Every structure is written in structure tokens, then in C-alpha cells.
Amino acid sequence: xxxxxxxxxxxxxxxxxxxxxxxxxxxxxxxxxxxxxxxxxxxxxxxxxxxxxxxxxxxxxxxxxxxxxxxxxxxxxxxxxxxxxxxxxxxxxxxxxxxxxxxxxxxx
Amino acid sequence: xxxxxxxxxxxxxxxxxxxxxxxxxxxxxxxxxxxxxxxxxxxxxxxxxxxxxxxxxxxxxxxxxxxxxxxxxxxxxxxxxxxxxxxxxxxxxxxxxxxxxxxxxxxxxxxxxx
Numbered sequence: 479x480x481x482x483x484x485x486x487x488x489x490x491x492x493x494x495x496x497x498x499x500x501x502x503x504x505x506x507x508x509x510x511x512x513x514x515x516x517x518x519x520x521x522x523x524x525x526x527x528x529x530x531x532x533x534x535x536x537x538x539x540x541x542x543x544x545x546x547x548x549x550x551x552x553x554x555x556x557x558x559x560x561x562x563x564x565x566x567x568x569x570x571x572x573x574x575x576x577x578x579x580x581x582x583x584x585x586x
Numbered sequence: 587x588x589x590x591x592x593x594x595x596x597x598x599x600x601x602x603x604x605x606x607x608x609x610x611x612x613x614x615x616x617x618x619x620x621x622x623x624x625x626x627x628x629x630x631x632x633x634x635x636x637x638x639x640x641x642x643x644x645x646x647x648x649x650x651x652x653x654x655x656x657x658x659x660x661x662x663x664x665x666x667x668x669x670x671x672x673x674x675x676x677x678x679x680x681x682x683x684x685x686x687x688x689x690x691x692x693x694x695x696x697x698x699x700x
Contacts, residue, residue, distance in 0.1 A: 510685040522629070522676065522691040529686055564628055568685040572617070572642055574678075576628035 480505045480569040482577035490583045491555050499550040499580045501539075501565030510568040511548040513539055514576075517561045525550075525563070535559070555584045588613060590692035592677050598698045601667060607695045609660040609677030615690075617683035618660040620652060621676040623694070629676055635660060636683035667699045 481504040491497055503509055513525040526534045528541040528548060539550045548565060565577040590611045599605050609618065617636050621629035634642035635654040649671075651663040660677055674694040680687040 512688070514691075521693045524688050524690070527688060568687075570685040572634045572636065572683040572685075573631055573644075574619075574629075574689055575631075579628055 480509075480567055480573070480575045482565050482567050482575055484563075484565055484577035484580050486580045487578070488581045488583065490585065493557055493584055493586050494554050497550075497552045497555045497559070497582065497584075499563050499565075499582065501548045501550065501577060503546050503548065503565075503567050505546075505567060505569055507570065509541075510570075511539075511541060512566045512568065512574070513537070513548075513550050514564045514566055515561050516564070522564070555582075557584045557586060560584045590677055590679055590690050592675075592692035592695050594695055595693070596696045596698075598700065599664065599667065600700050601669070603667075604663070604665045606664065607662040607675055607677075607697075609662075609679075609692055610658055611679045611690070612658055613679065613681075613690070614657075615679035615681050616657060617680045617687070618654060619678040619680075619689060620660070620662055621678065621691075623674040623676055625673075633662075634683060641683060664697075667697075669699050672697055672699045 483502045511528045515525040516522045537552045564579045593608045620632040623629045632646045633652045638654045653661040676694045677692040678689040680689045
């Protein structure tokens with residue numbers, strides 16, 4: 479069965495510190511992985527997807543098939559990065575499976 | 587128009603009421619989705635429509651009845667709901683119902699069942 483694990487419910491860092499939000503997945507095939515972000519009082523929106531290999535708002539994520547991970551990283555956190563972050567896997571059955579989410583809190 | 591819109595924003599209904607949620611997109615997407623999100627939980631898929639046909643029903647109770655009248659519109663008809671059905675209902679769309687496609691989410695309808 480497809481599963482996405484985000485082990486941290488809350489990650490609290492100071493502004494300017496590096497950030498890594500962990501995501502591990504369980505899937506036997508080749509997964510399509512996404513990071514979605516939900517800022518306060520805003521809709522869920524795509525942050526980045528592994529297939530496009532982009533850097534959005536300074537965030538990057540690398541798919542590591544050996545470790546079945548897709549961790550989200552940013553070298554210098556900003557206060558406006560405070561939000562709920564969901565890692566998601568699309569397994570090919572038109573189903574997007576979300577992890578439980580990590581709330582990132584960036585303090586000044 | 588590059589957004590998914592949902593109406594109403596909020597809905598309060600009794601257990602004997604019948605109501606409908608509406609979702610609309612004008613991006614030419616041919617896949618549309620309903621998700622349910624309980625407080626402090628991730629979204630959970632309910633239904634998938636592909637080319638206006640229901641392709642996935644995640645064992646959702648029949649008191650939830652989806653409808654896709656055309657490629658731009660998705661409805662969720664509600665009848666005889668239970669208090670535990672109170673949640674944020676999210677609609678999403680994607681170009682096609684394929685794994686590599688990005689899903690675009692609406693703002694949601696917050697439903698309270700009394």
C-alpha cells in the first residue's frame with residue numbers, strides 16, 4: 479500500500495537557520511512526489527514536484543529512491559515560510575496520498 | 587481564470603437537510619477531485635472524475651453523492667449527514683487524471699453538521 483510518513487508534527491527554527499522537513503514514502507513502483515504548502519487562511523498549493531527539479535522560494539527536494547525519501551530543504555528559513563507542509567505521493571491510480579503534515583514555525 | 591473556486595465557503599446543516607457543494611474551474615482540466623479534510627489531518631481522497639466520468643470512489647458512504655455535469659463543474663450532494671461528517675471539503679482539478687499531473691486545490695467549503 480502507498481504511504482507517506484512525515485515524522486515531525488512541528489518544526490520550530492529561527493530565521494536564517496537551515497530547514498529540513500522529512501518525508502519518507504512506501505511504494506513499490508516509481509512514485510511521483512510532491513510538496514504542498516498551506517499558509518494561514520490560504521488554500522493548499524503546490525510548492526514543488528520532484529519531476530520538475532525546480533527550486534521554489536529557495537526550497538529544494540531530492541528524491542532518494544534508495545532511502546525512499548523526499549526531504550524538503552531550505553538553507554536559510556524566513557518568517558514567511560511559516561506554514562503547514564504536506565508531502566504527497568501520486569501512485570498512478572489517480573490517487574494523491576498525503577502525509578500527516580509538518581507545521582513549520584520560523585521565529586524572528 | 588487560473589483558480590478552482592468553491593461555493594459556499596461555509597455551510598451549516600442539520601442531519602435531515604439536503605445541500606450541495608459546488609466546485610468550478612475554467613482551466614480546461616479534465617480531472618476533478620473531492621477531498622475531505624478533518625481538523626489537523628491531511629486531505630483524504632473521496633472521489634475522482636476523469637472526463638466527466640466517475641473513476642474512483644474511495645468507499646464513501648452514499649449520503650455523499652458526486653455529480654459532474656460538465657467538464658468545468660463538480661458538485662457534491664449531501665443528504666442525511668452525520669455530525670462526524672463535519673470537515674473541510676476540498677475540490678481539486680488537474681489537466682488529466684495522471685500521476686505526474688499537479689492537482690490544483692480550491693479554498694474549500696467548511697461544513698458543520700448539527
